[in-house]
Amino acid sequence: MRAFSFSLSSSSPPPPPPPSPPRKNPNSNLIIPNTLRTILLKSTAIALSFSLVASPPFFPSAPAVASENIAASASVDLCGEARREEEETKEPNLTNESLVEEAWEVVNQSFLPDAGTRPWSSELWLKKKEDIRQSRIQTRSRAHDIIRKMLASIGDPYTRFLSPDEFAKMAKYDMTGIGVNLKEIPDTDGSVKLKVLGIILDGPAHSAGVRQGDELLSVNGIDVSGKSAFDVSSLLQGPKETFVTIEVKHNDCSPIESIKVERQITARTPVFYRLDKMESGDSSVGYIRIKEFNALAKKDLVIALKRLQDSGASYFVLDLRDNLGGLVQAGIEIAKLFLEKGETIISTAGRDHQVQNSFVAETSPFVKAPLVVMVNHRTASASEIVASSLHDNCKAVLVGERTFGKGLIQSVFELHDGSGVVVTIGKYITPTHMDINGNGIQPDFDKLPGLNEVRNYLSQCQLQRAG
Template sequence: MAKYDITGIGINLREVPDDNSNVKLKVLGIILDGPAYSAGVRQGDELLSVNGVDVRGKSAFDVSSLLQGPQETFVVIKVKHGNCGPIQSMKIERQLVARSPIFYRLEKLESGDISVGYIRIKEFNALAKKDLVIALKRLKDAGASYFILDLKDNPGGLVQAGIEVAKLFLNKGEMVIHTVGRDPEVQKSIVAENAPFIASPLIVLVNHRTASASEIVTTALHDNCKAVLVGERTFGKGLIQSVYELHDGSGVVVTVGKYVTPNHKDINGNGVEPDFRRIPALNEVVSYLAQCHIEGKS
């Protein structure tokens, strides 16, 4: 089942019908700075072959199995960039070890009196929370008055990692996300259990490629009046899917529920609209968050 979710080169595949009702495989998600991304694969590319085997018409489950392999071995793939772009063949080394998705720096504002801690999260993997805590502590100790959390082009990753990241900024008892579906086991409300690690004003940068776990973090911080959103409307991916392996080795993906924000807004297909198109001044951020609290986190 894990083979369907993510390959040894860092992509998720999706079956898409073409004009003749044949199935082609598109890159639905990609890990930034992963092996495929570094080789030149991009979201929306079509996968044509793996090690010389034509994969058009094959299932995403089967092709993900072809892409898997021992760490530091190579796989040769052929992709078509976009719908009408060039076809490229590339040799990619499989890498199964998670890399830190966190990049951070301290920036002095022009006035020189205030510093901002900038943190970029490329994806939500197993290292996201641990490395974010380190970045936040170092930036705070260095004098950061507030923080910019950059989630632009972040396709998501591990949902649980996103939930744990969101909890770092929330008060005990505040809602992270609701999950809804027909099965009572899917119906959950996830809340923060502890005091926030950081309570400074927060700006979250988003764009049309901010998706899935990134949108969970975005809405948790926004709906609880912890952050202002800056940029573009997010992608809008909020489905909960389970993968079931069948007796013949094939698999079926079933949508069993969806994510709903703390303010009970449906993420899927809608995305999240930002509060500002450009980064606001600190006094604007403070004023906006104060007004949010007054209006009851609406």
């Protein structure tokens, strides 16, 4: 079995629910992501995910030894083991029945039971597996139809089947532009390595010789040690059909290899900004719109904030209206720019303990000026994470309409025929312990308040929070 994943928050409109009687709260909250750890399935699934939560190291650390000869022998053993594992992951003959069972296993191991409109029953789900084993599935299209119906029976509009063509389009969520997903992996000496958690088969990096589990050492001559996976993803980005040179090690036994990779996908800036004079004429406001959260969002927002501050902005308006999301990690990194060290950005909950996590700011805020966040009914997913985080920590007032209300986390799993399944594996909880999903976030004002009103509101919020 091979598994390599990338978790996500969608920047496209959330899919409509399957035909069913209307329910009270039909909306739910997404991202692509972040990062679900690789799920070890009994069948042969390939999971793809953009890091949200911790992933285990690809290579187990070798025990400490006293002798150089023993160390060398252990290294050889590790190399031999890696080669054996590579041989074992070669795809077996794939039957239609095993493909359906593979999809069943993904849901069985990772689906969040309270995400659907119907009560989750492990007994009924097991019965579906028994039904699969008792029938002969003649064609691949019939297998796909069975998977669709099986997933629809859960009652979660976000858990769904992807045809091979639809799954291939998931490459648009590549943060790096070269088809890899990076993850920070703790090393035995306490340092952190950057490793290739997932790789798009036949993508630019894979075609150039990069492999899953490779350690990334440098980008265009820049040493990446100590840098976050998110920041290095931004270094890898660039115009389509340009080249980036990276240095990697395939494993602890291999030499450093320099690989030139052609960029396939480029992220466009989602940040637009201007300086506006207030009607009173005694202050200026920095207006910033973020259309989506991609790999350039944080970097370009920092540039915008600095230029507006240098131009005399006394406070900021962050416009997240019609922002349907994007990369959850980008939203988390952006929220950190306004929060104090130790303040909670968002928490996640799910069946798997590795989905249960809290994300907090590690440094002082980049800006401390008063902040207004504009939202509407199309503010969703990663945008709701940013809005709720800044609001609950008394860093911003919210203005506009109630947000969409999508607080569920999906991961995308590739099946062995190139199709895939999107599965809801967790949900987001705001710093004040509110469940976004189906509820959305109610703004504080429906129209833009004045600067003094913003300051007074934030002061009262902070006093109540301290009390």
